[in-house]
Amino acid sequence: MVAFKGIWTKDFWRAVSGEYLATLIFVLLGLGSTINWAAGEEKPPPADLVLISLCFGLSIATMVQCFGHISGGHINPAVTVAMVVTRKLSLAKALFYVLAQCLGAVTGAGILYLVTPAAFRGSLGMTTVNSNISVGHALLVELIITFELVFTVFATCDPKRTDLGGSAGLAIGFAVGIGHLFAIPYTGASMNPARSFGPAMVTLDFENHWVYWVGPLLGAILAAGLYEYLYCPDPELKKRLKQLFQKDPSGKYREVEAEDISIKPGSMHTIDLEKSEKKDPFQESAGDVLSSV
Template sequence: MAAFKGIWTKDFWRAVSGEYLATLIFVLLGLGSTINWAAGEEKPPPADLVLISLCFGLSIATMVQCFGHISGGHINPAVTAAMVVTRKLSLAKAVFYVAAQCLGAVTGAGILYLVTPAALRGSLGVTTVKSDISLGHGFLVELLITFELVFTVFATCDPKRTDLGGSAGLAIGFAVAIGHLFGIPFTGASMNPARSFGPAMVMLNFQDHWVYWVGPILGGILAAGLYEYLYCPDPDMKKTLKRVFKKDPSGKYREVEAADEVAVKTGSIHTVDLEKAEKKDPFHESPGEVLSSV
């Protein structure tokens, strides 16, 4: 229950509602670019991949800029999962974030469904793996383009870097646009489970839907893990990993520096009072401390 203590605050619910609204706007605008208004013509032109890619990319850049200081601007369950594995967000809070993102996506897709003429709705931007490739290949494409996105998120929002300039939101938007330019012919380029879930729920079309959850989430986790623990590790991480906690009969945890053999042998250890420790939630970050991301 200690993990849930941080969610009963106004700031947290403001952040959750921010994720809902940001995802709603993003999905509404992004899916709107997939509507083919020339569908009623005798020879309708094919979908404009550049238009769709730029719309998704610029939409996410705008939403990150608007909501980054409110919720961290995840707007994507894959990014939220990446934050969890790198200990930037607690699992309890991540559940609420993902629920808000999915609900926002369904709402955005539902609004688009209502305002679009029935003859022009088509598939409403539902993502499916193209018949020319296998589901395995589609899974790999989604993993790779989401890896590119999440790695960009962590690299452009890294507080340890001193060489950053310009707009992180715009860089993230470019990453989304690039992923779409490459991935649309293969899988429709989801890069975001919520983006795929919204129109799939409205149209009740869940064909190949697992690809758009498993692929992006694994790609995001892999990118976050490689960036945080291999390429740009936190200098204090080694100290954290060396800590060993043991519980004595009195109910108190004893913290031992495993690298300090002398301290272990002599019994020079730290005692942590559980009641005091529970008052400080290690994952109780303010919205501004969450990595600004998609």
């Protein structure tokens, strides 16, 4: 129950509902761009990959801009897992986030199913593995494009950087668009387990569905770990942790006072479960709670 202490606040449930609504809108708009309204023609044109890529990219950029200050704007279980492994989000809160994202995706896909005539629904934008590649290759493609996305998220929302300008949401949207331009022919370019789960649940078609969970999650964990612990480690944290191992002149490890190892707010970018309702971490800036898809 201690792990769940931080969820009993109004602001937290506002954040969870924000993840639900943001994912609903993102999936509805993104999947809607895949509907082929010329399907009834004798020779229907192929899917417009640029249109689909732009719709997914701009949709996520818009949702991050709208919900980043409310929930952190994850809108993606892979990003939420990346936040957990880098200690920016507690596991208990992450479970609620992932559940909200999946429910939002199912709701968005369900709405699209209801408003689209049966003759034009097709596969409802499901992500499928190209029959010309193996499942292993599809897994690698999903890992790579999600790595690119999550690395972009961490790099553009890093509070330690002073050289950033422009919109983090737009940069994340570009990352999603690039991933789609490359990977749609291979795997449908999921990069987001919830985005794949929504239409799969509505159509009850889960063929090779595990690829769209394992690939993105592995890519997200790898990207987050490399950025946080190899490429851009927090120097303030490293400096303060060294104090734990300082020795006095006699050669013994000295007793460390609490104030000696205190960490400045935001230096570890963690979610504090002890925060009161008046200052919930989800209300902090995108630099403290990273935004992403």
